[in-house]
Structures are given as C-alpha cells and as structure tokens.
Amino acid sequence: MAHFTKATSVKDWLNQRLAIEKVEKVMASEYWIPKNINFLWAMGMVLAITFALLLVSGIFLLMYYQPDVKDAFYSVNYTIMRDVDFGWLWRHVHGVAASVVFLIIYIHMFTGIYYGSYKKGREMIWISGMLLFVTFSAEAFSGYMLPWGQMSYWAGMVITNIFSLGGLHMDGLVEWIRGDYVPAQAFLTRFFMLHVLLLPLAIMGLIGLHFAALRLPHVNNQDGEEIDFDAESKKYLAGDKAGSKVMRFANDFMSKDMMVVGIYLIFFFYLVFFQYGFALDPVNFDPADGLKTPAHIYPEWYFLWSYEILRPFSVNIGLMAFGFAQVIFMLLPWLDRSPNAVPASRRGAFSIWFWLLLIDMIVLTAMGKLPPEGIFSTIGLVAALAFIVLWIALPFITMNEKKV
C-alpha cells in the first residue's frame, strides 16, 4: 500500500488518492497540440458537444416516450410536442442534432482524409473513428424507428428487408431481426433498447477509445510537419510560449475549440428553431400504416450515398456494391500506399482523388433521394461505379507517389 500522509487541503487529499494533478496534466495542461492547425481541428469538440446535446435531450425525451406501437406516435406528437413544457424543444434539439452530427462527422472524416491523419501510427484513430461512424449510423437508424411514423415503419421495413434480397435470401435472419414477419411491437421494443442503451454504451466506449488512440501519435497538423513534441513542450514550459510549435490542450487549444463551438451553436440553434424540416421529415408526422406505402421512401440524407450505391444495380451486384461501400472506408490506412502524411494538396494524384471522391459522394447523396427515373438513375449508376473505381484505383495511384 502506498504511503499516505495527513492531507493539507482537499486538493492534496484527492491528489494522494486519485492523482488529480497528474491526470489534469495528462488530459489537459500537458496534452500537447500543434499550433499549426485550423478550425477543422475543432470538429472533435463540436462532435463532443453535439453528442452531449443528443444525450441530454434524449434523457428528457425518454421520460415521456412510450415504446408501444399503439402509443409511440401519440407520446411523441401529443405528449412531447404539445403537452409537456418545452417537450417540443427537446425533440427539435434531438432531431436536428441527430442530423447535424452526421454533417460534422463527414467534415471530420474528410478532414482526416485530406490531411492524411490516418497514417503513420494514427491508424487506430481512423479505425475507432469509423467504428464510431458505424455505431452512430445504427443509433440514428434505431432512433428513427421510435416515433413510429410512416417513414419509421417503411424505412424499417426496407432496410431490414435487405438481408432477404437476391442471392442472400436470408428470410430467417430478417424475421429474427424483426422478431416478427413485419415491423411490429417486438421490432419497436428492441430498437428502443438498442437506441437508449446498447448503442449509446458502445458509442461512449468508442469515444474513449478514439481519444485514447489520439494520445500517443498526437494530433496531426495542417502542414504534415513532424513535430518533436518532447523538445517543443520543454520550450513551452520554459516560457517560450510564442516560439514553441506546440500548445496546451487546455486552455490554449480549448479556447479555440470553444470559439468554433460558439459559432457552430449559432448555426445549430438557428436550425433547431427556424429551419428544422430537413431533420424532421414531414412524412414521419403521419402515423405508421402497414397498408399504405408512401410514394417515396428514402433514408435520412446521411445514408443516401450508400443507399444509392445499392440502388442502380441488379439485386445481387447492388448488394455486393453496398457491402463494399460499408467496409471500404475502414481500410483506407492500408489502401493508401503512399508514405506521405501531408495535406492532399501536396500529393499530386491523391489530391484529384480526394476531390473526386467528395464530389462523387455528394452526387450519390443527391441521386439517392431523387426518384430513380430517367437521367437520375443514369447519373446514379455512373456515380456508384465511379465510387467503386475510385477506391480500387487508390492503391495504384498512391503506390508511386514520391516522398515529399
């Protein structure tokens, strides 16, 4: 047992038992961040804040939501939206945050791709980040079932049905997932459990892993510069704050984070109060009706690109393409063969690849929502093929990249 002395203060008492000073240094004051970063590096904090908003608003909603196919719609649209004081506010915050969190995730992801932040020891950051993307997707989907509106029901029907399609023909699996032949009570209750317990636990665990994965390789910087964190931090601690290439996480970097968060929250709350239609789909304000298929069934915007990779092909090829799209991002650190961990702008062909991928995914997103008719299905097919070709080409175009 360690040697304990009579504490001289509360801080000292805690310090002897929890080493709070050490923890504070490791987590904040001597967690060194490069100075040459831009506001895109604040997206992690923006995501943390958005997740906190989701968690808090979700807790309030959970107090009134009823996971019962007969009462769910009523509990959301009557009890929460008009009976409970500020219930509408929590629902709007929850719905808008669930959509906006994906916008920030995509910005965060493409920032990582652009600056090569998945390379040279940062592979686990990328992997844990992609696992977060997958769990957030599952969280979003399960949450979308809960209001038990028309789009909840039919999206649940269509997505779970994927496993029964074409050569897969796993009808038993579909029934197992649904707990019934069609989405019904068993389906709603299990997605409720996933949404409020299992998936949030997984997300919180993965956020811990994502942060931990960042600790040893440190945050990347916008110039792809290799920084000697030991030497630079000594310089900082010796008093040369301006000359050092690094800064403390708190308060130095945190102050910039909070500035970006402040600007982000202006945008966020504008959406919550004045421009929420994109996140709270009108179709889902009609109660679920198994006998009335909506004219257009589409997923939320953040799933559209992968939906469009499924759609333009024949069933079996579509399923393979869809599966490919789900896992391929995970493999990025190994598909990129280049030794350079520098911004895309200095990597020649990779730079073109990056912008093509971004534009292709926006085209896929648009086509995924539009009805698959005429020119839209042709554009969708071309964009889906382009997505696959881009990823297959990636190892070849990065293999011969010169060391910069």
Next chain:
Amino acid sequence: MKNKEPLILVVVVAFTLLTYWLVEPFAHSQMHKHVESQNFAYADLPALTKSGDAANGKALVTGAAACIGCHSITKDGVPAGMDAVTAAGSYGVNPPDLSNAGVIYDAKFLADLIKNPAHALNVAHKFDAAKGQMHPMIAFAGAGGDIDQEVADMVAYLQSIAVKADQLTPKMAFEEACGRCHTMKYENWTQLGTKPEYKFEKESLAYDIKVLEYQEALTKYMGKLPPDLSMYFRSRNEHFLSTFIENPQSQLAGTAMPRVGVTADAAHKVIEHMADAGDTKRHERESVGKNVMIFIIIFAIFALLWKKQVWRDLH
C-alpha cells in the same frame, strides 16, 4: 504563413449548402408536382348573374320538401331530422347544418352545388346514374320560376343568416367544413362533434361506439375512412394543404374527397386551426428561438474574446 481558414470555411460552407440544396429543395421539387394556387376563384364555376333576395330564399330553403328535408339550420330554429349516426347511415355522411354555410362556402360554389352537387363537389367520377349511383344530395330542379334567380335567392338567404366573416373562428371553419368526415383526435374532435368529458367509462365507450358506427357508414361511402388531421400541418406543407383544399383532384386525382368550396378566408382559417392542433407551440418556438439566438451570439462573442486573450501569448 498565410491564413487559410477563410478559404477552408468557404469550401466547407459551399459543399454543405450544395448538398442541402440537392437533397431538400431540388429533390422535393422533383418528387412532388407543383400545383399553382387559383386563390379560391373557382373559375370553372359559372358566375352569379342575379342578385338574390334573402326573404324569398328563406321560403325556398325552408319550404316543405326543400333543403331542410335533410339539413338542419339551428340558427333559424330548424332542427335536424335525424341524429348524425342515422343520417350517415342514410346518406353516407351527415348532411351539414346550414347556419354558417353562407360565410364558409363561396357563393358561386353554393349556387352550383344546389343545382348540380356532384359537379360542384368535383366527385362526378364517383357517381354513375346509369348504375343507380346517385349523389346523396338531390339537385334542386327549380321551384317553378327562373332557377338562377331562385338559386341566387337561396344563397342570399344563407349569407344573411351566417355569422360575419370576422366572427368565423378557425375552429368553426374547420369543424363545419371538414369535421363531418375528418377526426382531429388531438383536439378531441370526432365526426359527431367534440367528445364530452364523461365521468364513467361506460358513457365514454357508448360515445365511442356511436363514433364507430358513424365511421362505418362514412367508410362505406368514401371507400376509406378519411384520415385524422391532427398532425397534417406538420406532415403536409401549407401550400399543399391550401391547394388540396381548393381542389383535391389537383393533387390526388380520383380521390373520393370532394372539393368543399370554401372561401379563401375560410380555407385560411381551416389551415390555421390545423396549425393550432399540429404545431401548437409555434409562437413559443419563435419567441424562445429569438432569445436563445441572442444568448448564443453573446456566448460566441465571449468565446471569441477568450480565444484572443489566450492566444495573444502563443504568437
């Protein structure tokens, strides 16, 4: 080193807005056909050429074997011949009370309705006289004089007894124009009226059974139970609701829903009532929204100042 942040911000915002535009305004413009509002002019209906005489109209409307054979006019002391459930059993839907018809419905529409109900209501496709399918409302064939003058008199009478337009509340407009086919559960509205608060469950259930009986007849008549409208303000947009009310066929060809022929003012009030049911907190949302925006802007300014202070030593 050059500050690239403004450029990065422009790129991020541009791609975000482009994606938003593609999946929201553009995609929806492709998915739903746009129907232009005709401002409730009912241009397809003939204009009223005669000026009506209310006293003569009263005699025609309340005369034996005339309108009051089926319709009540509670304002003028004419009660309904049968209760709503029995009426629905006979006609498919309970014929409306005519007390305020003159203010809710367009005059041209009323005139055409009296002379040719299926035509005015835009439901001619549902009825085929050759197969014995008659519209439950019998067309007025004239009382012996100039039929156009008689119809104008009847419309004038209905207008004379109705409340003034400024006294017509959104709730009244909705209940009279829509409420015999549509429920609005969140406002406690059934096709039989506002459901009373009962002390005993037995009484409450007895009321529900009457509603179900009414709905059974209605479903038979319409082919499908008309939807509950509690959340329609959120599930449809205002433009859709307005053009749909004006002419249901324009948005949903072949629908059993009749053109109800409301005036622009009454349509506006119907939609306002739907907003009162489906978006009750819209005024609170606006005022809370403004305050939150002010708070967040102040927060952002302090965050900016803090960053400037902290970073002063870092450069």
